[in-house]
Amino acid sequence: MLFIFSLFIFTIHYSLFTIHLLFAEEYKFEASEFEKKPYRIGGYIEFYPVLFGLDKNSSLYKLNFYDRSEGGTTKQYNGNLQLEGSLEKGILRAYVKTFTNYTNSYQTETTKTTVFEGKISIKPTDSFIAEAGKKTLNWGKGYAWNPTAFLDRTKDPNDPELSREGFIVGSLDFTKSLSGPLKTFSFTPVLIPVYFGVNDDFGELDHLNFASKFYFLLYDTDIDLMFLTGGSKTTRYGMDFSRNLASNLEIHGEFSWINDFKKTITDSSGNTSQDRYNAINYLMGLRYLTEKDTTFILEYYHNGTGYNPKEMRDYFTFIDRAYEMYTSKGNRTMLNKAINLASNAYGRMNPAKNYLYLRISQKDPFDILYWTPAVTLITNIDDKSFSLMPEISYTGITNFEFRLRGGPIVGTRGSEYGEKQNDYRIDFRIRYYF
Amino acid sequence: MKRMVIFLLALFIAIPVFAIDGTQLLKEIDRNLNPESYELYRKLINIEPDGRKKEYVLFTAKKGKDKVAALFLSPASDKGRSTLRLGDNMWLYIPNVGKPVRITSLQSVVGGIFNNADIMQLDYSDEYTVEKIEDLKNQYLLHLKAKTKTVAYDRLKFWADKKTKTPVKIECRTEADMLIKTLYFKEIKDFGGGIIRPSIIETDSPLYKGYKSIIMIAGIKKREFKDEVFTLTFMPKMESLR
Numbered sequence: 001m002l003f004i005f006s007l008f009i010f011t012i013h014y015s016l017f018t019i020h021l022l023f024a025e026e027y028k029f030e031a032s033e034f035e036k037k038p039y040r041i042g043g044y045i046e047f048y049p050v051l052f053g054l055d056k057n058s059s060l061y062k063l064n065f066y067d068r069s070e071g072g073t074t075k076q077y078n079g080n081l082q083l084e085g086s087l088e089k090g091i092l093r094a095y096v097k098t099f100t101n102y103t104n105s106y107q108t109e110t111t112k113t114t115v116f117e118g119k120i121s122i123k124p125t126d127s128f129i130a131e132a133g134k135k136t137l138n139w140g141k142g143y144a145w146n147p148t149a150f151l152d153r154t155k156d157p158n159d160p161e162l163s164r165e166g167f168i169v170g171s172l173d174f175t176k177s178l179s180g181p182l183k184t185f186s187f188t189p190v191l192i193p194v195y196f197g198v199n200d201d202f203g204e205l206d207h208l209n210f211a212s213k214f215y216f217l218l219y220d221t222d223i224d225l226m227f228l229t230g231g232s233k234t235t236r237y238g239m240d241f242s243r244n245l246a247s248n249l250e251i252h253g254e255f256s257w258i259n260d261f262k263k264t265i266t267d268s269s270g271n272t273s274q275d276r277y278n279a280i281n282y283l284m285g286l287r288y289l290t291e292k293d294t295t296f297i298l299e300y301y302h303n304g305t306g307y308n309p310k311e312m313r314d315y316f317t318f319i320d321r322a323y324e325m326y327t328s329k330g331n332r333t334m335l336n337k338a339i340n341l342a343s344n345a346y347g348r349m350n351p352a353k354n355y356l357y358l359r360i361s362q363k364d365p366f367d368i369l370y371w372t373p374a375v376t377l378i379t380n381i382d383d384k385s386f387s388l389m390p391e392i393s394y395t396g397i398t399n400f401e402f403r404l405r406g407g408p409i410v411g412t413r414g415s416e417y418g419e420k421q422n423d424y425r426i427d428f429r430i431r432y433y434f
Numbered sequence: 435m436k437r438m439v440i441f442l443l444a445l446f447i448a449i450p451v452f453a454i455d456g457t458q459l460l461k462e463i464d465r466n467l468n469p470e471s472y473e474l475y476r477k478l479i480n481i482e483p484d485g486r487k488k489e490y491v492l493f494t495a496k497k498g499k500d501k502v503a504a505l506f507l508s509p510a511s512d513k514g515r516s517t518l519r520l521g522d523n524m525w526l527y528i529p530n531v532g533k534p535v536r537i538t539s540l541q542s543v544v545g546g547i548f549n550n551a552d553i554m555q556l557d558y559s560d561e562y563t564v565e566k567i568e569d570l571k572n573q574y575l576l577h578l579k580a581k582t583k584t585v586a587y588d589r590l591k592f593w594a595d596k597k598t599k600t601p602v603k604i605e606c607r608t609e610a611d612m613l614i615k616t617l618y619f620k621e622i623k624d625f626g627g628g629i630i631r632p633s634i635i636e637t638d639s640p641l642y643k644g645y646k647s648i649i650m651i652a653g654i655k656k657r658e659f660k661d662e663v664f665t666l667t668f669m670p671k672m673e674s675l676r
Contacts, residue, residue, distance in 0.1 A: 029475075029477040029491075029650040029652050030652060031475035031652040031653030034475060034491055034493070034507045034508065036673070036676040040673075042510055042513060042514075044511075084529075088673075088674070093674070121671075123671065123674060125660075125662075126659075126660045126662045126663050126668065127660065127662035129667070129671065136532045138531070138532040138533035139533075140533075141535075141536075143535075161528070161530060161531050162530070163530045163532070164532075173667050175662045175665045175667045175668065176662065177660075177661030177662050177664065177665060183520060184520075184665045184666070186665065186666070186667045188667075215666065215667070217520070217523070217665075217666075220521070220522060220523055222536065222666070242536045243536075244522065244523060244524070244536060244538055244584070246538075246583065246584065247522075247538055247539045247551075247583065247584045247585070247586060248538050248541075249538065250536045250537070250538055252536070287536075287538070289538055289541055293542075295541070363542065364642075367641065367642050367643065367645070369480065369482060369642070369645065370488075395511070396482075396486070396488065398488055398489070398509045398511070399509050399510050399511045400511075401511065433509070433510040433511035433513075434510050
């Protein structure tokens, strides 16, 4: 921890000194310096070490470390490279975004490159765009969660602004501006093929799925209506909205209805059953800026597909029993079943029913520019367990971003955060954009 | 008799001031600053008390009274970000996040003294009413009041040059008359197409003692855009306007 903090301070001080030496020239500006080129290459490279403080009594520690003995902490070193490139000619544009991750942890040392996006666009007019290829749709207005993001991979509420891998789709965007209370209308139909080798992690194979989004800017309120159907997932409908109530207050919400949702449930002995029902998810949130430049982001999320506290407790009890079976008799059958349940159901990013997200960030504290301290609380309202993550970031050096954060993961035995593998987590990120 | 002469003289001097139509003058100033619809290249520079600075370059498109969009061209960490304003509605698009997010006018996209309303400014005459005009020697001093609560600064004290009818200095104040920032307009330049206006705007703020921000303007020209350019769907495609 001390090492990471010292590294953080040293890196910033060294960079500030270097920049200060470079500062000599007068500022000048010619628009011709920024003439448009037909191609563009950019991205970022980052170093991202993480330190985990292990909770050896927790169920998920037992599940992940049942056959190994770790100390009180584990380290993970990550190096990431995101590359973006585009080529534009007339109404045609090609765009690709790749993400290469190097990870060195107690489990493994891996390097993996993923194409996050790769698409061709045709824009014959400013109101019509057709796209084909791998892309992210990013539906929904929520900051930490998006129950209406039917076509996206799940967002990590611990880092909601990270890029994510898209799916291969064909889509159109038709937009019309109007006068009167309805200022804008957009229609976005999307085709999502799901076959062997194409979007095969989206849902059931051998279906051509169809989704659409209708957007309205009506009475200064953003409103989206959307649906997904086709067979790979059960049919679902959604709605979201966002509106500024004042020059410093924004509110937003999302609602989705999932037809015939199938939920796998285990009891404390590992007997599984499937519950089928129409699931309702919703989110309400606000973003508020005070006179002192403190930003509050507050969101409540009801996950109708999630597990209640008793169901979560049963699962953790089952893991404890499976672990006991393994340590006393060397039998891994139950542990394998628990691992399988984690990957398919209970191990989701947010497996429980009701969550609250609160992020408070202070821009330029004490009038010092580019430093932003913040604290993020994510809590499971039902079992009162939570993760609390204070952080500080610095963006004062052109094209560099520094972030140091760390905090406890707290909860009683049997609660969601109480049974996480870690007691605390500290991470540091230095990112350079080019 | 002497009092009568003084009264008549005072009345004579005062007549031109009352004769000025404040709204018309503000509209004239707006048109001298930029055409109603235009494209513009700007550089924003934040300068810290020790001289360190951070620069941003933006391409801006404006149409009519209430449509403004801006695209960040530099630095690399901000490249591809775009902002959109439709009246009181404002959005920010960050390429990594991949979707437009509603923002408020008082937030700051770039940090420093500038806030979103400064970056996506509409015509002054569309956001403010003229409450009073003072006739100074070479300048007019306009006292402006925001038309709605959603305007970033409730009051402006606006000094305009009589000859060029362009701003010289603007004090941005709260409803309680607290000074938030002061803008100084400098170096009048001929940008072509009949646009002759200050090319540099310096800003300081008692809230950020020792800090200074500068806007440098280049490449402003009249241009018509389709309404659909100013929509959420178009935000990721703004580069195609250049």
